Amino acid sequence: MKYKNFYIENYGCQMNISDSDIITSILLNHGFILSENLDKANIILLNACSIREKAELTLKKRLEQLKFLKKKKKIWIGIIGCFSKEITKFFWNKKMVDFFIPPDSYREIPNFIYYSIMGMQYLSYTKKKNETYADISFVKTKQNNKKITSFLSITRGCNNMCTFCIVPFTRGRERSSDPDSIIKECKHLYQNGYKEVTLLGQNVDSYLWIEEKNIVDFSKLLDLLAKEIPMMRIRFSTSNPHDMSNKVLEVISKHKNICKHIHLPVQSGSNKILKLMNRKYTREEYLFLVKKIQSIIPECSISHDIMTGFCNENEQDHQDTINLMNEIKYNYGYMFSYSPRPGTYAYRKLKDNVPKHIKKKRLQEIIDLQRKHSFYRMQEHLGRVEEVLIEGESKKNNQYWYGRNTQNLIVVFPKKFLNIGDYAHVKIKDTTSATLIGELFI
Ligand code: SF4
CATH class of the missing domain: 3.80.30.20 (tm_1862 like domain)
Structure with missing residues (x-):
């Protein structure tokens, strides 16, 4: 098939991120290719969230931007995830979206894409009461290769x-x-x-x-x-x-x-x-x-x-x-x-x-x-030595590692010896309201 590069954007919670992994696995297993960026993709999946009005407004704005891209090149846009009937009607009537796929129908995504490429606008409200996707295994990709x-x-x-x-x-x-x-x-x-x-x-x-x-x-x-x-x-x-x-x-x-x-x-x-x-x-x-x-x-x-x-x-x-x-x-x-x-x-x-x-x-x-x-x-953490799982470089300073302690609090500390995925023992020396700052404790 000519058009098989897909790209997923997330607009929701951790559950949506996890769902995007499931969808990625389904599509890779059907011969689709995950694109590193939007420009290379023909199939754009927006993983929507309806929990708050703000998320829906962001999605509407994003679709307005994509409308221009749709005029320039052949792309198909699908809304997946949590979307209300109201939002579906809104986009459906404006013909901005090629297909809508709710959380229990992800297995059908390859079919939805084929139908759209053949020129059909597709909508599913299927609710499969027992769907858990338990049999779908996570697939490592170039994009998530470094994730731990x-x-x-x-x-x-x-x-x-x-x-x-x-x-x-x-x-x-x-x-x-x-x-x-x-x-x-x-x-x-x-x-x-x-x-x-x-x-x-x-x-x-x-x-x-x-x-x-x-x-x-x-x-x-x-x-x-x-x-x-x-x-x-x-x-x-x-x-x-x-x-x-x-x-x-x-x-x-x-x-x-x-x-x-x-x-x-x-x-x-x-x-x-x-x-x-x-x-x-x-x-x-x-x-x-x-x-x-x-x-x-x-x-x-x-x-x-x-x-x-x-x-x-x-x-x-x-x-x-x-x-x-x-x-x-x-x-x-x-x-x-x-x-x-x-x-x-x-x-x-x-x-x-x-x-x-x-x-x-x-x-x-x-x-x-x-x-x-x-x-x-x-401040309760000051002076303590805490075990931190290193997740990557600090965004503010590439000389620092970034990770989290058991309490899910962010800890940064100067890079020495260790690598992403290692556990570090870090002595906490300073803090802001969002980040603990420490030094490797050897
Ligand atoms: S109804 Fe919504 S807010 Fe209440 S427990 Fe379920 S998911 Fe959470």
């Missing part, structure tokens, strides 16, 4: 139905991959030079595999992986506070190769807002869980997602979030203001009634507060 960390999806979809979230509609019901295939894939990654894997799912703690009398929950899966591949660092994301069990915490504390970091989205510190969001925990239960994490895994870092300006959020609700942040002093976090997503319960039934300028002000307040807390938490 990888993502691996262990669950897909979500059953939680948070009222603001589009994921249950775009990614479908939750399903878990076979534990044997997860272990096999992690071994495959390790044999191909990967030193760290991040297990992904919208809600990893509800991972569950039942086969006759064999029941594997998330704690058991972590335990199996940690034992089977002791030299591989294991991370995971995301944890829903509602589902995190003591058993998981005990397994994390037991194994050195399971990293001591938990991403624990809280979204709001107000019980009223948590209820409106249909988050299935209260502020008190969340704080109790954090205390449990701190007592079972004292060195564990905790990060968050917080959404400001959700429907009916008043100043008191906002202060409840501020107080919760002050109580926990998270290591870091991801903060956003609410934007209604078409198709969700909140979009249909609740009023987006917090004015934009108030959302903006509250968001700035929590960002500023988090910066202070991050700096406070980073």
Whole structure:
């Protein structure tokens, strides 16, 4: 086939990056060629995200740019990943996109490309309830040859139905991959030079595999992986506070190769807002869980997602979030203001009634507060010697290595002897709110 060079751009979370790896493997196995840059490609895949309005706006802008390229040369554009029916209609009517492929139909991508090249505009809403892509092995390419960390999806979809979230509609019901295939894939990654894997799912703690009398929950899966591949660092994301069990915490504390970091989205510190969001925990239960994490895994870092300006959020609700942040002093976090997503319960039934300028002000307040807390938490590392997996050169100074410690905090230190993929013992000498700065400890 003449047109077989493809290029993928990601517009979403770690799950999208992991999906792009799956799609790359599928296309390479069908004789397509991964292009290093856009100019060499005929097939351009945009891996979309609909979780926030901003991601959709970025995608629209990108398509406007690609329209010019489409006029100059023969290219076919596909939107893949998380996209709403509304966004599909928008691009479909404008004839800017040749095909749309949702997360459960990636195996059909080669066909979609052939149809498009033959002149058809193609759209799939297929939802294959059991699709996990567990049998698809990661393929090393020139582009990812130097990478030493990888993502691996262990669950897909979500059953939680948070009222603001589009994921249950775009990614479908939750399903878990076979534990044997997860272990096999992690071994495959390790044999191909990967030193760290991040297990992904919208809600990893509800991972569950039942086969006759064999029941594997998330704690058991972590335990199996940690034992089977002791030299591989294991991370995971995301944890829903509602589902995190003591058993998981005990397994994390037991194994050195399971990293001591938990991403624990809280979204709001107000019980009223948590209820409106249909988050299935209260502020008190969340704080109790954090205390449990701190007592079972004292060195564990905790990060968050917080959404400001959700429907009916008043100043008191906002202060409840501020107080919760002050109580926990998270290591870091991801903060956003609410934007209604078409198709969700909140979009249909609740009023987006917090004015934009108030959302903006509250968001700035929590960002500023988090910066202070991050700096406070980073200072706890001063003087310590920490194990760092070297991931590459520091972007700011090529005389420095860049890596992460077990708490998922970035560490930079002057290059000496070691290489990418090596573990270094680094004495922490200085810090900013985002980076630990150290020296090799010999
Ligand atoms: S847990 Fe809630 S926010 Fe997370 S993916 Fe599921 S529905 Fe969305």
